[in-house]
Amino acid sequence: MKTPSSERSRIVFVGRRNAGKSSLVNRFLGQDLSIVSDTPGTTTDPVKKAMELLPYGPVTLVDAAGVDDEGELGERRVTKTVKEIAAADLVVYVFDASQPPDNHDHRYLDYLDRIETPVLCVLNKSDLGVSDELRAFLADRSPRPVEVSCLAGEGVETLKEATIRAIPREDPRPLLGDLIGQGDAVVFVVPIDLGAPKGRLIMPQVASIRETLDEDAIAIVAKDKELRAALALLAAPPKLVVTDSQAVMRVVADVPESIPMTTFSILMARYKGELEQFVRGLRRIGELQNGDRVLIAEACSHHAQEDDIGRVKIPRWLKAFTKKSLEFSHAQGRDFPDDLSEFKLVAHCGSCTLTRREMKARLKQVEFAGVPIVNYGVLISHLHGATPRALEPFGEARRVFEEL
Numbered sequence: 001m002k003t004p005s006s007e008r009s010r011i012v013f014v015g016r017r018n019a020g021k022s023s024l025v026n027r028f029l030g031q032d033l034s035i036v037s038d039t040p041g042t043t044t045d046p047v048k049k050a051m052e053l054l055p056y057g058p059v060t061l062v063d064a065a066g067v068d069d070e071g072e073l074g075e076r077r078v079t080k081t082v083k084e085i086a087a088a089d090l091v092v093y094v095f096d097a098s099q100p101p102d103n104h105d106h107r108y109l110d111y112l113d114r115i116e117t118p119v120l121c122v123l124n125k126s127d128l129g130v131s132d133e134l135r136a137f138l139a140d141r142s143p144r145p146v147e148v149s150c151l152a153g154e155g156v157e158t159l160k161e162a163t164i165r166a167i168p169r170e171d172p173r174p175l176l177g178d179l180i181g182q183g184d185a186v187v188f189v190v191p192i193d194l195g196a197p198k199g200r201l202i203m204p205q206v207a208s209i210r211e212t213l214d215e216d217a218i219a220i221v222a223k224d225k226e227l228r229a230a231l232a233l234l235a236a237p238p239k240l241v242v243t244d245s246q247a248v249m250r251v252v253a254d255v256p257e258s259i260p261m262t263t264f265s266i267l268m269a270r271y272k273g274e275l276e277q278f279v280r281g282l283r284r285i286g287e288l289q290n291g292d293r294v295l296i297a298e299a300c301s302h303h304a305q306e307d308d309i310g311r312v313k314i315p316r317w318l319k320a321f322t323k324k325s326l327e328f329s330h331a332q333g334r335d336f337p338d339d340l341s342e343f344k345l346v347a348h349c350g351s352c353t354l355t356r357r358e359m360k361a362r363l364k365q366v367e368f369a370g371v372p373i374v375n376y377g378v379l380i381s382h383l384h385g386a387t388p389r390a391l392e393p394f395g396e397a398r399r400v401f402e403e404l
């Protein structure tokens, strides 16, 4: 039960009011925790329950409000459901088996397919018989829909097994392990400036060094000032140089063209998000106009420093680069705005404190809002004239850049 919610697989129960979502969640949990009621619309806030789904492991079950909820309050509940869907690993879409599908079902299943969220359909209340229309509607779905009766307690075990099979296995992504091999030297450039935390290194630095060791490669760590000296010590050129974004220009100058280089933030962009999507976002920078609003989003809520990267430096660099008077909004921590329509561009931090799923949910959200997104790493390198150099180790992202 100590597994943090960010490490649990999130299963969201979606469907029309009264389909039996809460009853199913209770059947999963084996106890009466959700409120089951025959008055439609009882589940107001999404109810979340942590459980151990054996033999799979820790999961969070989310009992969402009905997708057909009505009225002003109902609409707010539907918005919450849509947010839950964005962060779902798996959606269990619950039907009342005896009813034909309606518009809501069509719309939501289309939406879920579009955002590529895995969906398992459940025909609950199978004790009441199964509608032919519903059967036909779901005929082509994979995985196969599961028939259940919460009332009779039938099919619940089969559903649990099907659920476990349907939860996608996250392929663990490398930070840089795929770029290096046994015996390779990697030079990490870690400037120790005022923004560096006292007495330690930050997460992307520590994780990169650790992964280098896991690959039986050799990690060399130096400040930007000592980079030339570090390179001079090596009998052969390193396989890769990775720098803090803020030292990127100095590193570009000090590292010969023949040695591939990139930044920690670009490694993070690939690890937590989709590097190509961030690179595509760079196109917007040339299109920005006076008065356009840019959202600067940071996943953690640290104290803003005097020369804060998100508050001060990025706005300054972006204005200098575009020569436009831009407006900036800031979002910190978990408050990522629902409505992105006023923004022309989103600049996102490296998101060390977000899970890949959470970052992916944000990426999907901006994609559907039609707002380009860049991450700090890709953006800073670009504003300092270090693209495409810093993208060179990543073939696909480099191609995307060249096609911009």
Ligand SMILES: Nc1nc2c(ncn2[C@@H]2O[C@H](COP(=O)(O)OP(=O)(O)O)[C@@H](O)[C@H]2O)c(=O)[nH]1
Residues within 6 Å of the ligand: 015, 016, 017, 018, 019, 020, 021, 022, 023, 024, 035, 036, 037, 038, 040, 041, 042, 043, 066, 124, 125, 126, 127, 128, 148, 149, 150, 151, 152
């Ligand atoms: N006949 C039958 N009724 C069910 C079944 N599952 C739930 N119900 C009833 O359907 C109603 C709505 O259930 P609930 O779980 O609150 O639905 P939700 O709005 O989707 O959360 C309640 O009266 C339940 O007792 C089932 O398998 N068969």
Ligand SMILES: [Mg+2]
Residues within 6 Å of the ligand: 021, 022, 023, 035, 036, 042, 043, 063
């Ligand atoms: Mg309910």
